[in-house]
Amino acid sequence: MTALLNTTRAELRRILLWPATWVLGGIWITLQLMFSYAFPFIAYRSNDPDAFQGGPSDQLLASMLPPEAPTIMIQGTPMFGGAIVMIFAALAVGSTYNWGTWKTTLTQGPGRLTTMGGMAAAIGVCLAGLIAISTAVTLGMSSLIAVIESRDIVWPDWGDLGVAVGGTGLVLGMWAAAGLFLGALTRGPALSVGLGLLWTLAVENLLRGAANLIDGFSAVTDVLPGSSAGSLAGALGAASSGSEATPGVLDALTGPTAASLLGIYLVVFLVGTLILIKRRDVA
Amino acid sequence: MDDNIVSTDRLTKRYGDHPAVDQVSLSVRRGEVYGFLGPNGAGKTTTLRMLLGLVRPTGGTASVHGLAPGSPDALRRTGSLIEGPGFFPYLSGLENLRVIARYRGLGRRDADEALERVELTSRGSDRFRTYSLGMKQRLGVAAALLGRPDLLILDEPTNGLDPAGMASMRSLIQSLSDDGQTVLLSSHLLAEVQQFCHRVGVIVGGKMAYEGTVSELRGSRVLRLHADPIDRAMRVLKGATASGADLADDEDGRPTLTADARGVDIPALIRELVAEDVDVHSVSVNERSLEEVFLTMTEAK
Numbered sequence: 011m012t013a014l015l016n017t018t019r020a021e022l023r024r025i026l027l028w029p030a031t032w033v034l035g036g037i038w039i040t041l042q043l044m045f046s047y048a049f050p051f052i053a054y055r056s057n058d059p060d061a062f063q064g065g066p067s068d069q070l071l072a073s074m075l076p077p078e079a080p081t082i083m084i085q086g087t088p089m090f091g092g093a094i095v096m097i098f099a100a101l102a103v104g105s106t107y108n109w110g111t112w113k114t115t116l117t118q119g120p121g122r123l124t125t126m127g128g129m130a131a132a133i134g135v136c137l138a139g140l141i142a143i144s145t146a147v148t149l150g151m152s153s154l155i156a157v158i159e160s161r162d163i164v165w166p167d168w169g170d171l172g173v174a175v176g177g178t179g180l181v182l183g184m185w186a187a188a189g190l191f192l193g194a195l196t197r198g199p200a201l202s203v204g205l206g207l208l209w210t211l212a213v214e215n216l217l218r219g220a221a222n223l224i225d226g227f228s229a230v231t232d233v234l235p236g237s238s239a240g241s242l243a244g245a246l247g248a249a250s251s252g253s254e255a256t257p258g259v260l261d262a263l264t265g266p267t268a269a270s271l272l273g274i275y276l277v278v279f280l281v282g283t284l285i286l287i288k289r290r291d292v293a
Numbered sequence: 294m295d296d297n298i299v300s301t302d303r304l305t306k307r308y309g310d311h312p313a314v315d316q317v318s319l320s321v322r323r324g325e326v327y328g329f330l331g332p333n334g335a336g337k338t339t340t341l342r343m344l345l346g347l348v349r350p351t352g353g354t355a356s357v358h359g360l361a362p363g364s365p366d367a368l369r370r371t372g373s374l375i376e377g378p379g380f381f382p383y384l385s386g387l388e389n390l391r392v393i394a395r396y397r398g399l400g401r402r403d404a405d406e407a408l409e410r411v412e413l414t415s416r417g418s419d420r421f422r423t424y425s426l427g428m429k430q431r432l433g434v435a436a437a438l439l440g441r442p443d444l445l446i447l448d449e450p451t452n453g454l455d456p457a458g459m460a461s462m463r464s465l466i467q468s469l470s471d472d473g474q475t476v477l478l479s480s481h482l483l484a485e486v487q488q489f490c491h492r493v494g495v496i497v498g499g500k501m502a503y504e505g506t507v508s509e510l511r512g513s514r515v516l517r518l519h520a521d522p523i524d525r526a527m528r529v530l531k532g533a534t535a536s537g538a539d540l541a542d543d544e545d546g547r548p549t550l551t552a553d554a555r556g557v558d559i560p561a562l563i564r565e566l567v568a569e570d571v572d573v574h575s576v577s578v579n580e581r582s583l584e585e586v587f588l589t590m591t592e593a594k
Binding site: 012013016017019020023024027028029109110111112113114115116117118119120121124125291292293 | 342345346347348349365366368369371373375376377378379380381382383384388391392393395396397398436
């Protein structure tokens with residue numbers, strides 16, 4: 011346990027001092043600010059009721075206020091949030107092959123599983139931090155807009171917010187685990203990031219398109235990682251269709267089913283990563 | 294108690310049909326500096342990687358500190374630098390050492406001390422990516438020294454170092470040896486190995502070609518004498534050596550007396566030859582350098 015704690019602290023230190031961590035975290039927060047607040051607010055302020063994908067302006071304003079914070083939190087995670095943390099985790103593992111640091115870290119004594127466990131735990135801590143910042147930014151921006159528009163600040167249902175934070179953690183955790191697995195599988199940053207992005211942004215969408223043509227194929231596509239993440243977001247209030255539909259959000263599965271599948275994928279990716287790290291030679 | 298801190302028995306690593314390391318048996322004794330020699334691609338680094346648990350053997354056995362290679366207890370008592378240093382390029386040298394120290398459960402002071410030991414303190418706050426090859430190598434050695442491990446496994450530690458850096462590294466390894474640390478050192482700089490290694494192992498084409506002391510490897514020193522008259526010179530020489538003398542023509546067809554030079558007092562021999570009215574044309578003691586032996590050994594393979 012002490013070895014795992016030492017390894018986690020060491021990995022956390024080097025990850026927090028890594029510029030890529032802050033760049034990717036900054037990108038996620040910036041995207042959230044732009045797509046959840048800046049663009050809708052500009053559209054709302056333009057006084058054109060059809061400016062934001064045809065949505066009525068009151069509805070547009072309501073979508074930015076504090077009661078909607080749980081939905082705002084989760085809606086961007088299935089596609090862009092997932093892609094960003096997948097890139098982060100794939101880089102964190104894949105780059106260590108490029109830098110030749112595996113041979114350094116794996117010869118310090120904690121053991122292979124503990125070393126990889128420490129890296130995964132450190133990435134988990136970073137994700138928790140990112141979700142905490144994202145929650146604070148969401149509540150802060152929603153409150154700011156309420157103040158600017160002279161609306162009462164009505165806080166969201168804290169239980170709903172807790173579920174949204176948990177759902178966000180599950181979706182991002184699953185994609186991070188996928189990134190770890192790809193980084194270990196490909197033993198490099200470039201291929202792991204490329205494959206991960208191809209999957210999250212293209213392949214699953216194409217497969218869902220194919221499911222419309224082939225009877226019964228949707229039974230497969232509905233349980234893929236992206237579909238599960240999108241379904242959880244949909245079950246927690248993000249719009250999967252209509253004028254406010256968010257890319258990646260689906261209604262293919264119920265919330266509990268989607269959450270269970272995400273949990274299974276998370277465990278499978280983590281175990282797969284540990285097996286790869288444990289069994290392979292470090293050249 | 295086993296005096297060997299590292300031992301392997303027919304250790305083998307095959308990649309497909311190709312044996313990178315083929316039944317290598319070696320032993321490193323506690324407290325010695327062991328030179329592991331071999332041409333490029335001979336299997337030195339693969340052997341060292343197996344000793345650290347980075348690469349799994351496909352045959353044979355090995356033990357480090359009496360434990361399985363790569364086991365946490367064995368690794369905690371071993372410092373290593375394998376095939377060039379591997380560090381995080383965006384961190385400073387000192388920050389890298391602090392991260393590695395945390396892996397070992399050590400503190401900042403240990404990192405500071407290790408950096409000081411390799412004389413890199415003044416550049417400790419610079420990013421690793423800005424380091425020269427020699428500085429990177431020294432940082433790698435500093436990481437190996439963290440926690441003062443009983444055993445150091447250093448793969449070509451003088452790679453990329455300038456003459457001053459090499460001298461400094463030599464003196465560092467010597468001081469480690471003086472402190473009683475065991476050093477398993479692979480190097481292609483044979484003059485260095487000759488200077489401070491107690492024993493050497495030579496690996497050629499994946500197979501162990503020799504293991505023993507440097508002097509044993511180099512063979513005996515041979516005394517050669519050209520003198521006239523040769524029979525009188527032979528008599529004097531036989532009296533001066535314990536193992537007798539031989540007469541044979543050298544490559545120029547000159548009669549040459551040869552004898553084992555061990556224990557022969559050369560000035561006294563010359564004085565006696567002159568006193569016996571022998572004309573001494575030349576006296577030489579030939580000693581093969583480790584490099585000559587090594588080249589002969591590797592070319593023969």
